Amino acid sequence: MSDPLTEVVGLLKPSAALSKQVVAAGAWRVRRTEVGQPFYCVVLDGSALLEAQDQPPLLLERGDFVLLPAAQQFTMSSVSPEPLEDSDPAHFVLRDGLLHVGDPQATPNAQTLLGYCAFGSPDARLLVSLLPQQVHVRDQPRLATLVALVRDESRAQRPAREVILARLLEVLLIEALRASADTGASPGLLRGLADPRLAQALRGLHAAPGHPWSVTELARTAALSRSAFFERFQRAVGVAPMEYLLSWRMALARDLLRHQGLGVAEVAQRVGYSSASTFTVAFTRHVGQPPARYARDTAHAA
Template structure:
């Protein structure tokens, strides 16, 4: 059975290229507005608060993992209020790449591993739009095990530490998405997959991308009326069924063209087009250039 979430993550090509250990004590506040940079945070010890624009503040605790696939304005603070709402705390660099916030001496209140990742996919913006704006996972044993491994590795100075951390964080990223699939509240792929009826239709689209799907056929797969399926899908996923199908066909076509897995005619057939000319017109309209030219162009990793 095809796993749509696995396909999205595989196409995203997440890479944890930057991370740092942050220690906080006393009162502190750090605010960021780095639009488009995927942000993550692992709480290794202690507690703190995260406030993301458009969401209720979250009290983070040991073992929590937070992912903001396309980071916009957010603030991380101590539970103890900072002295002034207008002043941000300047992190102080310590030994071995560690940064300290707030009181510089004595025991710490919280130990974090924070950082930004990059998505290698040329379709990152599209794929990220299928994910929740905020992923917060707590109380998952598998995730807790990964967090412990990340914590152990981040504190050690063993050879290839950064390489191991990057791989662990990539697994953590995938596990967090999987763990949050059943509780996703915001529109997106995870919420669609949490709906048993919609999940059947989404999987069928991914399994048989070459099939000339219609809304009526997809509704039948989901055992829903056409109108009910259309409204339920659009509300859960955030886009209409055929818009989702088109986006996924184009994302898959890009991958096939980049990897030289067949000519334009073969790719057209594999993503559900009856002719190379029809596919070329649709691809050029969606991507901005013909498929043959796209296949020859150098690939550049994109931020969402």
Template sequence: MIDPLAEVVTLLQPHAPFSKVVSGAGPWRVRRSEAGQPFYCVILGGSCHLLVDGHALIELQEGDFVLIPSAHGFTLSSLDPATSEDLDTVPVALLHGAFRLGVQSGPPDVLLLVGHFVFGSPDAALLVSLLPQLIHVRGEKRLATIVQLVSEESRALRPGRDVILARLLEVLLIETLRSTVETVASPGLLRGLADERLAVAIRRMHENMAQPWTVAQLAKEAALSRSAFFERFMRAVGVAPMEYLLRWRMALAKNLLRRKEAGVAEVAERVGYGSASAFSVAFTRHVGLPPTRYVREQMALQDQ
């Protein structure tokens, strides 16, 4: 059985090369708009506020993990509000790559590990669009264990610290996506997989991408009427069923072409097109250039 979530993670190629420990005391506020950079935050100790544009204010507590996969403005701040609406705090660099916010002396009120994931896939924007805008996890036992390891490693100055920390954060990302399938509120693939009936149809698409699926056939797999399935899929996943299928077909086709695993005709068959010409038309419309030219450009990039 093909796991849709595993396919997302595999195609995203996540890495976590950038992280820093940040402490805060007294009133402080940091405003960011991380265009194209998936932001994460681990609360190593204490608590603070997080406000993501379009979402309610969250009080983050020790052991929490937050992931903002796509470009959204957000504000991290102390529980005590900063004195001015226009005041943003400039982090002060400390020893060993750490930073301090607010009052510079005395014990911190909060200790954070913050950073960005890097998604190696050229289709990252497409794949990230299938994830929720905000993921906040608290109280998950397995996740808490990983957070504890991250906390211990981030505080230590042992050899190989950065390498170990990067790998732990990658595992943390995957475990976060897996553990939030049942609880995520915003539309996306995770919410679709949380719906027992929609999950059947989504898995069928991933298991047999070559099948010439229709909405009616997918609705039958989900044991729903065509209209009920379409509306339920739109609400949960955020895109129409055939648009979701098209995105996956194109993402898989680009991956196969980049890796030179098959020619255009075989790729067309493997992703559900009856002919190479029909696939080429769909690929050109979606990607902006024909498959053969896409392959040449990818080969040129690899040779640079």
């Protein structure tokens, strides 16, 4: 059976963008307003409070890992003493290769490794929508080991550094996502995979995206009635089964058109359309331009 999570992360094409180690002391608060960048943080020592947009405040403690697949606005602050107003990044001090924030005379109350990934796929927004808005993992030594490797590689200037970082971040992302699959994640692919019945249907769908799936057949795969499956899938994944299938087929089609050099008819067949014309109509409605033009434009952009 296919592994949906690995396929989604593989199409996202994560790469290294920024990684830094921050030491905070006293009362402090840092606010960031981003443009959909995937942000991650691991607490190496102490504790901090994370407040992400549309999410309840989250207390981060030593060993915790948090991922915001599409960070928009968030703050990190001291837990105690009461945080001050937002700190000006210009007041950060670089010392011993670390960024320092807060009271330079106070004992540090948090040490974190944080950074941003970049998703290379033009479908990143679509694919990220399948993931939870916030991933929080606690007490996972494997993640700590991976983060240590990322930190070491990001500081070194070894040959093939960017390639190694990209691979490490991809593994880190998959490890964080699968470690949180059985938690109370927000609706998305992870919650679907955490449900054994829905996981069967999702794996079947990803293993054979070109198969003429129906809700009835997917329900049978999940050993549920049609109505129970539909309601359970929409509640867990956040979209209806056929909407999820359409989104996944279009993501695959765009990837095939960009990288495989296949004709429209062959791509249509691979993603489950009986004719090139039917596929062209669906693709144009979903993407905003016909597949042949999309293939030409992306080839020129490359």
